[in-house]
Amino acid sequence: MSTLTALTNHQIRLASRPSGLPTAANWRHTEEPVAEPGPGGVLVKTLYLSLDPAMRGWMNEGKSYIAPVEIDAVMRAGGVGKVIASNNPGFAVGDYVNAGLDVQEYCLISAENIKRSGIFKVDASLGLTTWTNVLGMPGMTGFFGLMEVGMPKAGETVVVSGAAGAVGQTVGQIAKIKGCRVVGIAGGQAKCDWVVKELGFDACIDYKNTDVQSKGVRAGLKEHCPNGVDIYFDNVGGEILDMVLAKINRKARIIICGAISQYNNTTPVKGPANYLSLLVNRARMEGIVVFDYADRYHLGVAEMAGYLKSGKMKSREDVVQGIENFPTALLKLFNGENFGKLVLQVAQD
Amino acid sequence: MSTLTALTNHQIRLASRPSGLPTAANWRHTEEPVAEPGPGGVLVKTLYLSLDPAMRGWMNEGKSYIAPVEIDAVMRAGGVGKVIASNNPGFAVGDYVNAGLDVQEYCLISAENIKRSGIFKVDASLGLTTWTNVLGMPGMTGFFGLMEVGMPKAGETVVVSGAAGAVGQTVGQIAKIKGCRVVGIAGGQAKCDWVVKELGFDACIDYKNTDVQSKGVRAGLKEHCPNGVDIYFDNVGGEILDMVLAKINRKARIIICGAISQYNNTTPVKGPANYLSLLVNRARMEGIVVFDYADRYHLGVAEMAGYLKSGKMKSREDVVQGIENFPTALLKLFNGENFGKLVLQVAQD
Numbered sequence: 001m002s003t004l005t006a007l008t009n010h011q012i013r014l015a016s017r018p019s020g021l022p023t024a025a026n027w028r029h030t031e032e033p034v035a036e037p038g039p040g041g042v043l044v045k046t047l048y049l050s051l052d053p054a055m056r057g058w059m060n061e062g063k064s065y066i067a068p069v070e071i072d073a074v075m076r077a078g079g080v081g082k083v084i085a086s087n088n089p090g091f092a093v094g095d096y097v098n099a100g101l102d103v104q105e106y107c108l109i110s111a112e113n114i115k116r117s118g119i120f121k122v123d124a125s126l127g128l129t130t131w132t133n134v135l136g137m138p139g140m141t142g143f144f145g146l147m148e149v150g151m152p153k154a155g156e157t158v159v160v161s162g163a164a165g166a167v168g169q170t171v172g173q174i175a176k177i178k179g180c181r182v183v184g185i186a187g188g189q190a191k192c193d194w195v196v197k198e199l200g201f202d203a204c205i206d207y208k209n210t211d212v213q214s215k216g217v218r219a220g221l222k223e224h225c226p227n228g229v230d231i232y233f234d235n236v237g238g239e240i241l242d243m244v245l246a247k248i249n250r251k252a253r254i255i256i257c258g259a260i261s262q263y264n265n266t267t268p269v270k271g272p273a274n275y276l277s278l279l280v281n282r283a284r285m286e287g288i289v290v291f292d293y294a295d296r297y298h299l300g301v302a303e304m305a306g307y308l309k310s311g312k313m314k315s316r317e318d319v320v321q322g323i324e325n326f327p328t329a330l331l332k333l334f335n336g337e338n339f340g341k342l343v344l345q346v347a348q349d
Numbered sequence: 350m351s352t353l354t355a356l357t358n359h360q361i362r363l364a365s366r367p368s369g370l371p372t373a374a375n376w377r378h379t380e381e382p383v384a385e386p387g388p389g390g391v392l393v394k395t396l397y398l399s400l401d402p403a404m405r406g407w408m409n410e411g412k413s414y415i416a417p418v419e420i421d422a423v424m425r426a427g428g429v430g431k432v433i434a435s436n437n438p439g440f441a442v443g444d445y446v447n448a449g450l451d452v453q454e455y456c457l458i459s460a461e462n463i464k465r466s467g468i469f470k471v472d473a474s475l476g477l478t479t480w481t482n483v484l485g486m487p488g489m490t491g492f493f494g495l496m497e498v499g500m501p502k503a504g505e506t507v508v509v510s511g512a513a514g515a516v517g518q519t520v521g522q523i524a525k526i527k528g529c530r531v532v533g534i535a536g537g538q539a540k541c542d543w544v545v546k547e548l549g550f551d552a553c554i555d556y557k558n559t560d561v562q563s564k565g566v567r568a569g570l571k572e573h574c575p576n577g578v579d580i581y582f583d584n585v586g587g588e589i590l591d592m593v594l595a596k597i598n599r600k601a602r603i604i605i606c607g608a609i610s611q612y613n614n615t616t617p618v619k620g621p622a623n624y625l626s627l628l629v630n631r632a633r634m635e636g637i638v639v640f641d642y643a644d645r646y647h648l649g650v651a652e653m654a655g656y657l658k659s660g661k662m663k664s665r666e667d668v669v670q671g672i673e674n675f676p677t678a679l680l681k682l683f684n685g686e687n688f689g690k691l692v693l694q695v696a697q698d
Contacts, residue, residue, distance in 0.1 A: 065629045242620070256628045271591070271620030279605045279636030280414045287628030 004043065004085055007034040011074045011104035012326050018059055020266045021334060026059070027327045028072075040111025042086045042119070046101045047349055048319070049079035049326075050132035051342040052166070053235070053333050056263040065289045075103040075326070080122060080131045082349065088114055096124045098131050103326050105346055117294065126308055127315065128349070133341035134173075134304050134315040137290055138166030142233070143300040144293040145255045146171050149286050150231040154179030157225050159244055162235035163204055164191035164316075166341035167257060170304070171233045172201050173313045180231075183224045185217060185240060187336040194339070199314060207240060208336070221247050231255070237262045238270055245274035252283040264334055316340030353392065353434055356383040360423045360453035361675050366410055369615045370683060375408070376676045377421075389460025391435040391468070395450045396698055397668070398428035398675075399481035400691040401515070402584070402682050405612040414638045424452040424675070427486060429477045431698065437463055445473045447480050452675050454695055466643070475657055476664065477698070482690035483522075483653050483664040486639055487515030491582070492649040493642040494604045495520050498635050499580040503528030506574050508593055511584035512553055513540035513665075515690035516606060519653070520582045521550050522662045529580075532573045534566060534589060536685040543688075548663060556589060557685070570596045580604070586611045587619055594623035601632040613683055665689030 008031050015028040037043045058069045058076055069076050079101040083091050088111065091097065099119035101107040109119050122131045133139060145167075152158060158175040162168040163184025172195060175182045184195045184204035192204035205220030217240055221229070228249035234241055237259025248254070262269045278285055293300070307313035318340040320329040325344070332338040357380050364377040386392045407418045407425055418425050428450040432440050437460065440446065448468035450456040458468050471480045482488060494516075501507060507524040511517040512533025521544060524531045533544045533553035541553035554569030566589055570578070577598035583590055586608025597603070611618045627634055642649070656662035667687040669678040672695045681687040 063629075065631075237625075256625070258628070259625055262625070269622045269625060271622040271624050273618045273620040275620050275624070275634070276586075276605070276608055276611070276618060276636070278634060279607070279638065280412075282414075282636050282638055282641060284633055284635040285624070285627060286633040287625070287631050289628065289631055292631060 004034050004036055007106065008032070009034045009104055009106040010323055011102075012323065013072055013074050014059060014069045016071065017061055021264045021331065022056070022059065022327065024327055027075075029324070034106045035108060037085050037087050037108055038110060040088050040114065042083050042088050042091045042109050042114070044081040044097055044099060044101060044107045044109060044119075045084045046079055046081045046105055046107060046323075046346040048081075048129050048132055049077045049101065049103060049344040049346060050136060050138075051077070051326075051330055051333060051344055052138065053258055053260045053263060055330060056334070065291070077101060077103045078132070078137060079346075080128045081107065090114070091119075091121070096122050096128060098122050098136060103323065105323060123305070126305060129317040129319060129341070129343050130308070130315045132343050133166050133317055134170050134308065134313060135301055136166075138341060139170045139304055140293060140297050140300045141257060141288070141290040142167045142170030143174060143304060144290065144296070145257055145288040146174055146231070146233060148293070149255045149288055150233065150253050152178045152180050152231055155181070156230035157181045157183065157227055158231040158233065159183045159185065159221070159225065159229050160233040160235070161185040161240055162258075162260065163195050163201065164339060165235065167235055168233075169195065169199060169314075169316065169340070173199055173307070175231075176200050177307065177312055181225075181227075183221070185220075185236075191339060194316070218243050218246075228252075233257060234259070236260050241272050242274045245272055245277040248277055248281050248283050250281050250283070252281055254283065254285040256285060256287040260334065317343045319343045319345050321345050353383050353385055356455065357381070358383045358453055358455045359672055360451075361672065362421055362423050363408060363418045365420065367408055370613045370680060371405070371408065371676065373676055376424075378673070383455045384457060386434050386436050386457055387459060389437050389463065391432050391437050391440045391458050391463070393430040393446055393448060393450060393456045393458060393468075394433045395428055395430045395454055395456060395672075395695040397430075397478050397481055398426045398450065398452060398693040398695060399485060399487075400426070400675075400679055400682060400693055401487065402607055402609045402612060404679060405683070414640070426450060426452045427481070428695075429471060429480045430456065439463070440468075440470070445471050445477060447471050447485065452672065454672060472654070475654060478666040478668060478690070478692050479657065479664045481692050482515050482666055483519050483657065483662060484650055485515075487690060488519045488653055488664075489642060489646050489649045490606060490637070490639040491516045491519030492523060492653065493639065493645070494606055494637040495523055495580070495582060497642070498604045498637055499582065499602050501527045501529050501580055504530070505579035506530045506532065506576055507580040507582065508532045508534065508570070508574065508578050509582040509584070510534040510589055511607075511609065512544050512550065513688060514584065516584055517582070518544065518548060518663075518665065518689070522548055522656070524580075525549050526656065526661055530574075530576075532570070534569075534585075540688060543665070567592050567595075577601075582606060583608070585609050590621050591623045594621055594626040597626055597630050597632050599630050599632070601630055603632065603634040605634060605636040609683065666692045668692045668694050670694050
C-alpha cells in the first residue's frame with residue numbers, strides 16, 4: 001500500500017462563512033498527501049459527490065439539526081466512491097460504497113466511523129449516481145417524509161415543490177405509486193415536461209413562467225388541484241408555501257423538508273403569513289430530518305430499488321465534472337439551473 | 350304562554366364588517382317581540398354570553414372554519430340561559446342550558462336545532478358562568494387541544510399564551526394535573542400572579558413588562574424553560590410565537606388555537622419567521638377547532654367537572670353587565686383588559 005502515499009488529495013475547505021450566496025472567497029483549495037487507513041479503517045477514492053441545498057445551512061454558524069462545518073475544515077459532503085485500501089474485513093478493495101466523503105478526492109474512514117454505519121456498500125448495477133439520488137439521502141428523505149409524516153392515501157392530492165430535484169422526483173414518483181394525484185412545482189418548461197411525461201406526474205406548475213397568459217402558481221394550483229391539497233411536500237418555502245397553504249384541505253399534512261428560497265437571504269426568513277390556514281383546516285405542518293430514519297434506510301432502499309428494477313421509478317442526475325468546479329456547481333441549486341439531482345463527478349471509475 | 354309575546358327582545362346585529370378593531374358603527378341595536386316556541390322547540394332567556402376572540406373572525410367575510418355572521422344578522426354568541434317556555438319533553442321551564450343564544454335577550458331554539466345537539470342542560474351547582482369557561486367551549490378547546498394534539502407526558506414543559514384567559518387557564522391547569530412543568534405568558538403582573546399563586550403554574554411571563562431590568566418574553570422563556578419547550582399552546586401568534594419557536598425541543602408540538610395579536614390587523618398576518626425550527630427540531634405545528642370533538646364534549650366536561658369539584662381546578666370569569674355594553678366589552682379581549690374568561694351578563698337569574 002506504499003503507493004498510496006504518492007497520491008495527492010485535493011480538497012475544498014470552508015474559508016469563511018458566506019452572507020447570501022456563497023462566493024469564491026468562501027472557499028480554499030488545499031492538497032495533502034494521502035495517508036494509509038488505520039486499523040480497521042478503509043481508504044475511499046471519491047467518484048461522485050452529492051450537492052444538496054442543505055449544504056448552504058451547514059456553512060452557517062450556529063445550532064441546526066447538524067453541527068456547522070468548521071472554518072478551515074474540508075466541506076462536508078456525502079457521495080459514492082471505491083475502496084482502494086482496506087484494513088476492514090467488511091470491505092474489499094474495489095467495493096463501491098456510499099459514505100460521508102467530504103469535498104476531496106480521497107477519504108479515510110476510521111474503524112469507529114464504520115461501526116457507526118458511516119459507510120455502506122452499494123449495488124453498482126443500479127447506477128452509481130443513483131445512490132446520491134433516489135437511493136441516497138434525498139431519496140430516503142422523500143420516502144420517509146412522505147410515508148411517515150405525509151401518510152398518503154390513494155386518491156389524495158399531493159403537491160411537491162422542487163419537483164425535478166432529488167427529493168421532489170422521489171416524492172412525486174412514490175406518491176403516484178401509492179395512488180395519489182401528484183402536482184409538481186418546478187422552474188422551467190423542460191423540468192415540468194420531464195416530471196409529467198417521464199415520471200408520470202399528473203401536472204406540473206412552472207413557477208418561472210411569466211407569460212402574461214399565465215396567472216402563475218396560484219392559478220396553477222387552482223387548475224390542477226380541483227379537490228384541494230391533502231399533502232404538500234415543501235422544499236422551497238417562501239411565497240409558494242403561502243400559496244399552497246391557501247389551498248389545503250381539512251386535515252392536510254405539510255412536510256417541511258427545506259426552504260431553498262430562503263437559504264441565501266440576507267434579510268429575515270419570510271414566515272408563512274397564511275399559517276392560520278392550519279387552524280381553519282385542522283392541518284399539520286411538520287419538519288423532518290432524514291437521519292431520524294437511519295435504522296430503516298435499508299427498508300427504504302429496498303423498496304426504491306424494487307421500483308427502479310421494475311421500471312416504476314426513474315432517477316435523473318445532473319452531473320458536473322471536476323472537484324475544482326464545486327463552488328460554482330453548488331450555485332446551480334440556488335438559481336434552479338440543475339435538472340435532476342446535482343452531482344459532482346470527482347474522478348473516473 | 351301568551352305573556353311571552355309581551356316581552357321585548359333586545360338584540361345586537363352586525364351592521365357592517367370592521368377593518369381593524371370593531372367600532373360602534375359596526376353594530377346595530379334592534380328590538381322585536383318575543384315569539385312562542387314552535388313544535389318541539391324551546392324559548393331561552395339569556396343570562397350570560399361568552400365573549401371570545403374567535404368572534405372577531407366571524408365578523409369577517411370569507412371562508413373560515415365556520416360561516417361568517419351575515420350583515421344584519423344577530424351577532425353569533427354562545428351562552429347560558431334559562432328555559433322559560435318549552436314544547437319539548439327534554440326541557441322543562443326553569444332548566445339551565447348552554448346553547449348558541451346569540452347576542453340577544455331571548456332565543457328560540459327549534460326542534461331541529463335541539464336534535465343537532467345545539468342545546469344541553471347544565472348543572473348550575475358548578476356555577477353558571479363556569480359553563481362559558483372551563484366547562485364550555487374554551488375549556489373543551491383547551492382540554493382536547495392539549496390532550497389530543499399536544500399529547501403531554503409528565504415532566505414535559507408546556508408553555509401557554511393567553512394564560513389567564515379562558516383557554517389558557519384550562520390548558521395550564523390540565524397540564525399541571527398531568528404532571529408537566531407549566532409556564533404561562535400573560536399581560537400584567539396581576540394575571541401572572543394569579544396563574545402562579547392561584548392556579549399553580551410554575552411560572553408566568555408578563556409580556557407587557559417593559560421594566561428595563563426585564564429582557565422580556567425571550568429572557569423569561571430562557572429562565573423558566575431550562576429544559577426547552579415540549580408543547581406550546583398558542584392563543585396569540587405574532588412575535589411571541591416566533592420567540593417560542595426558537596426554544597422548542599426535538600419533537601415538540603405547537604397547538605395553533607388562535608392568534609389574537611393578528612385578528613385586528615389591517616396589514617397582512619405576520620407569519621412565523623422561525624418556522625424552520627420545525628424542521629431542525631422535527632417538530633409539529635397543528636391547528637385545532639373545538640367542534641371536531643363535539644361527540645366527546647361530555648367526556649371532557651365530566652373530567653373537568655371532577656377536577657372542579659375536588660378543588661384541583663379553578664375557573665375565573667370577568668363579568669361585564671348589560672347587553673348594551675357588548676360592543677365595548679368585546680374590545681377588552683383585544684387590549685387584554687379582561688382578567689379571566691370574558692362574560693357578558695344579560696339578565697339576572
